[in-house]
Amino acid sequence: MHLVFIGTGYVGLVSGVMMAHLGHHIICLDSDESKIESLKQGIVPIYEPGLDEYIKNSKKRLQFISQYRDAEFHPDAVFICVGTPQKESGEANLEYVFEAALDSAKNFENVPIVIKSTVPPGTAHAVEAKLRKEGYKNAVISNPEFLSEGRAIDDFLYPDRIIVGADDEKSKELMESIYQSFSNENYSVLCSTRVSAELIKYASNSFLATKIAFINEMADLCEKTSANIEEVSSGIGADKRIGKDFLKTGPGFGGSCFPKDIMALQAICRKYKSESKILDATIESNKFRTENMVEKIREGLGGGLCGAMLGVLGLTFKAGTDDVRSSPALEIIRLLIEEGVYICAYDPKGMDNAKKELQVDMAKSYRACAMGAYALVILTEWDEFKNLDYESLAMDMGRKIIFDFRNIIDVQEAEKHGFKVFQLGKVKAT
Numbered sequence: 001m002h003l004v005f006i007g008t009g010y011v012g013l014v015s016g017v018m019m020a021h022l023g024h025h026i027i028c029l030d031s032d033e034s035k036i037e038s039l040k041q042g043i044v045p046i047y048e049p050g051l052d053e054y055i056k057n058s059k060k061r062l063q064f065i066s067q068y069r070d071a072e073f074h075p076d077a078v079f080i081c082v083g084t085p086q087k088e089s090g091e092a093n094l095e096y097v098f099e100a101a102l103d104s105a106k107n108f109e110n111v112p113i114v115i116k117s118t119v120p121p122g123t124a125h126a127v128e129a130k131l132r133k134e135g136y137k138n139a140v141i142s143n144p145e146f147l148s149e150g151r152a153i154d155d156f157l158y159p160d161r162i163i164v165g166a167d168d169e170k171s172k173e174l175m176e177s178i179y180q181s182f183s184n185e186n187y188s189v190l191c192s193t194r195v196s197a198e199l200i201k202y203a204s205n206s207f208l209a210t211k212i213a214f215i216n217e218m219a220d221l222c223e224k225t226s227a228n229i230e231e232v233s234s235g236i237g238a239d240k241r242i243g244k245d246f247l248k249t250g251p252g253f254g255g256s257c258f259p260k261d262i263m264a265l266q267a268i269c270r271k272y273k274s275e276s277k278i279l280d281a282t283i284e285s286n287k288f289r290t291e292n293m294v295e296k297i298r299e300g301l302g303g304g305l306c307g308a309m310l311g312v313l314g315l316t317f318k319a320g321t322d323d324v325r326s327s328p329a330l331e332i333i334r335l336l337i338e339e340g341v342y343i344c345a346y347d348p349k350g351m352d353n354a355k356k357e358l359q360v361d362m363a364k365s366y367r368a369c370a371m372g373a374y375a376l377v378i379l380t381e382w383d384e385f386k387n388l389d390y391e392s393l394a395m396d397m398g399r400k401i402i403f404d405f406r407n408i409i410d411v412q413e414a415e416k417h418g419f420k421v422f423q424l425g426k427v428k429a430t
């Protein structure tokens, strides 16, 4: 089939490229000309493992453009994958979605418009009403995306499910034929109304965020009761009704989706005068989590933070991405700087993006970052941090302390070299 993807962020670019890989003819359109120029030259603007190879291999079926008039074909469907940034009120800003829908309708007569961007319930209906008012007849379909950064290709090829929100049979059939080309036959296309599909996306992300906030509070309780959070997580996760995923404790959930989406869902509840006590608690708990990390560092250092020199390992909101949006690591660094701590940070992929948000010294390697530091603080679970060279670190560091807030290092190995290690949800180091 012939498909257009509008927006070349994580969702639009990965979806477009992977659809081309599956044999569809794809146009990726973005108003950012410099991004399109880079893509034409094979330069991928985001770090997503494997994506550059897929772009190279599907080149024949991929066109990158910044103007509708350059489209090489009239498509069977247009997918809107533009951002829905957070307004100050917490609501999603839908300006770009409406703009993209109108432009698509103007340029592709009667072509169904599929909204992939995360949008509040009722948006597809509102977009359709706007199009009708302007005299356009395009159908509007909801097809929320469930790709997670760093593993987006696998998520795309092996989805748990595909959600299609369509209020008419023709739209449902179109979506089924688009997704027929998948190699994996174990997924199902779940059809619902458009408004349910829109809510499924927010509810999924908010539910997962709540699971994380819950396990983080359990980790705190483990520290106080001498239980072990890894044992507790695997114990509760073995119950199929709960499931083992998203029960890993850490410095709080971040990224461009969970924090924004849960606040948008809270705003939706407010709009409809519906209770949001669980969402409120999750947001509050996650906000407290970063402050909590700072307190753990203060305590571990013996009470004083002012003047301390810390090496921070990890800036991205999770491993496998260069994305630092709403990263707990950046928030923790900001709080530490406010306390008068001197920070040197290192991240294998996120330093360029972090530099745009934060003024902090950055080192070229984790070893350079540790030089003279009182302690190392691990905030992202990069593989590179799982097996640190403790022998060298022991010689380079001022004090031998590691705050492992992703629970990734081999504590016994570190202790052999004289390190005192603090992990989350475990008996405190003495």
Ligand code: UGA
Pocket: 118, 145, 146, 147, 148, 149, 150, 205, 208, 212, 245, 246, 247, 248, 249, 250, 251, 252, 253, 254, 255, 256, 257, 258, 317, 318
């Ligand atoms: C999330 C969802 O997982 C995707 O399904 C969804 O499509 C995407 O948002 C989106 O709405 O576009 P993503 O933000 O890439 O994907 O990242 P996740 O892997 O879900 O992680 C989010 C945050 O939770 C990270 O800060 C991560 O470190 C944290 N996390 C995750 C934990 O602290 N513990 C866990 O067990 C899992």
